[in-house]
Amino acid sequence: MKMIKAIIRPEKETEVIQGLEQAGVSALTKWDVLGRGRQKGIQVGAAVYGELSKLCLMLVVKDDDVSKAIEAIIHTAKTGHPGDGRIFVSEVKAAYTIRTGKPDD
Amino acid sequence: MIEIIAIVRRKQSAATKQELSRIGCQGYTAFPVFGRGKQRGLRGEPGGQGLAFLPKVLFDIVVEDEQAQETVEAMTRANQTGQFGDGRIFLIDITESSRLSTGERQRAKQTAPACAPAASLCETKRAGAGREVPAS
Numbered sequence: 471m472k473m474i475k476a477i478i479r480p481e482k483e484t485e486v487i488q489g490l491e492q493a494g495v496s497a498l499t500k501w502d503v504l505g506r507g508r509q510k511g512i513q514v515g516a517a518v519y520g521e522l523s524k525l526c527l528m529l530v531v532k533d534d535d536v537s538k539a540i541e542a543i544i545h546t547a548k549t550g551h552p553g554d555g556r557i558f559v560s561e562v563k564a565a566y567t568i569r570t571g572k573p574d575d
Numbered sequence: 576m577i578e579i580i581a582i583v584r585r586k587q588s589a590a591t592k593q594e595l596s597r598i599g600c601q602g603y604t605a606f607p608v609f610g611r612g613k614q615r616g617l618r619g620e621p622g623g624q625g626l627a628f629l630p631k632v633l634f635d636i637v638v639e640d641e642q643a644q645e646t647v648e649a650m651t652r653a654n655q656t657g658q659f660g661d662g663r664i665f666l667i668d669i670t671e672s673s674r675l676s677t678g679e680r681q682r683a684k685q686t687a688p689a690c691a692p693a694a695s696l697c698e699t700k701r702a703g704a705g706r707e708v709p710a711s
Contacts, residue, residue: 487627496615497612497613498610498611499633500608500610501609501633530665561668563668564665565663565665565666566647567663568583568650568654568655568663568664569655569659569660
């Protein structure tokens with residue numbers, strides 16, 4: 471099982487979630503974050519924004535579904551401009567459903 | 576070291592904190608999130624709007640390998656109602672941690688026994704899931 475964390479533009483939220491749903495991944499957790507990347511924020515005239523508001527999506531999927539989920543996120547979140555976000559994937563050692571108290575496969 | 580990410584009901588957040596301090600786990604990070612699982616949120620009445628994402632609390636706890644099982648059990652005890660929406664717990668390996676106040680650094684133990692409790696927890700015998708650990 472793998473955990474996918476995606477930092478995306480907040481305005482792309484609905485689109486990305488719909489894309490993931492179509493790809494068969496509907497379980498996810500989201501929260502608002504502030505962040506910056508390689509560009510170190512943006513400068514608009516004299517105003518410098520060090521951190522930009524982003525949305526963090528966290529989903530845990532089976533190993534076989536990872537590329538499907540990543541493709542769905544990239545396809546829907548991409549605008550081609552800097553600031554589209556990043557996707558990180560990490561290994562999940564174990565996953566439990568609290569309702570049953572049992573580990574999943 | 577193992578990072579335990581638990582997504583639980585907001586109502587159970589106080590009970591969870593109590594249970595965590597009871598087993599001696601003082602340090603954790605918690606923040607409000609929105610999420611949904613297998614049920615895809617609340618569907619509501621047919622024709623109704625329902626609720627696509629439900630408010631939850633995300634607990635992020637980093638513990639030594641030996642405490643992982645105890646912590647998972649405590650989280651389950653505090654949050655299990657038997658209804659859908661109780662939440663999920665994920666275990667992730669942490670390779671290194673440092674304490675900012677003292678600059679002290681801690682690496683994960685490389686010996687096999689350090690990994691045993693979590694491996695016996697997970698019970699699934701996935702191929703290529705990192706180190707080979709004999710199931711105890």
